[in-house]
Amino acid sequence: MKNNRNIVTVMITIALILLVSCDNSTDEISAKSNNQSSTNSTTQNADGDVANKDVADTDENTTEKASGSTENNEQNNQEDISSGTSANVNDGQSNSSNSDNENKKKEYLQKLNKMEESDRYSEAGTTITELEEQEAERYKNWDEELNEIYGVLKEQLPAEQMDKLREEQRSWVKHRDEAAKEASLKYKGGTTESLEYVATQASLTRERCYTLVAKYMK
Structure with missing residues (x-):
């Protein structure tokens, strides 16, 4: 009778040890899973920050290029306008000079005609x-x-x-x-x-x- 009681005690002890071991294994697995999830989350956040930074840099470069292109276009337009204005001014001066010469020639011919008419009469x-x-x-x-x-x-x-x-x-x-x-x-x-x-x-x-x-x- 006494032996049976000892056997039951041993079996209960073994069962308790097994239960404790299972709980510890479950906790370790859960902890590892949580650590891995945390690590993955940190990595994703870091990758996201890098990606966002790259996008921001790309947008900034695009803006700078667009701004530079706009400034160059404005400068080219101003140069074209200036060149066109200079050409128009030169053409205007040339035409004005030719017109003045033609008027002067006409003026002198009229003057000579009047002088000749005065002599005649x-x-x-x-x-x-x-x-x-x-x-x-x-x-x-x-x-x-x-x-x-x-x-x-x-x-x-x-x-x-x-x-x-x-x-x-x-x-x-x-x-x-x-x-x-x-x-x-x-x-x-x-x-x-x-x-x-x-x-x-x-x-x-x-x-x-x-x-x-x-x-x-x-």
């Missing part, structure tokens, strides 16, 4: 002396106009073309005086010799004025 003198004085005055007026036109051409013509015109003008002056002398010799010794000389000078100078304006003035 002026009252002629009744004596040789009066006629000679009138022709001398006419020559003076046309010669002054010729010098004025010549001065305008100095400003308009290129240096090379002006040099050629200067030589041409010297030759023309020589031709004018020789032609006047030849015309006056027809009346050599007469009262109209000097009158013919100055009248020829005046007429040739008038023609030269028209030639310079029509041929050279721009």
Whole structure:
């Protein structure tokens, strides 16, 4: 009887030991599972933070690029506008200059026509002396106009073309005086010799004025 009681006691003790061991194993497994879950959660959070940081950096770079692109576009547009404005200004100045030259040429032609008309309808003198004085005055007026036109051409013509015109003008002056002398010799010794000389000078100078304006003035 006593032996049976001892056997029962041993069996109960073994059962208690087994139950305690199972509880400990269950706690260890639960603890490991919780630790693993915590570790995974931490890793996911870290990965999420890195991913968010990468996205933020990407957005910032995209914004900077977009801003830089906008600034470059604005600068290019300003340069294009500036270039277009400069071109328009230059074109406007060129057109204005051409228009001024055309107006000047027209102005001088009208002036020459008025001078010629005035000569044609002026009252002629009744004596040789009066006629000679009138022709001398006419020559003076046309010669002054010729010098004025010549001065305008100095400003308009290129240096090379002006040099050629200067030589041409010297030759023309020589031709004018020789032609006047030849015309006056027809009346050599007469009262109209000097009158013919100055009248020829005046007429040739008038023609030269028209030639310079029509041929050279721009």
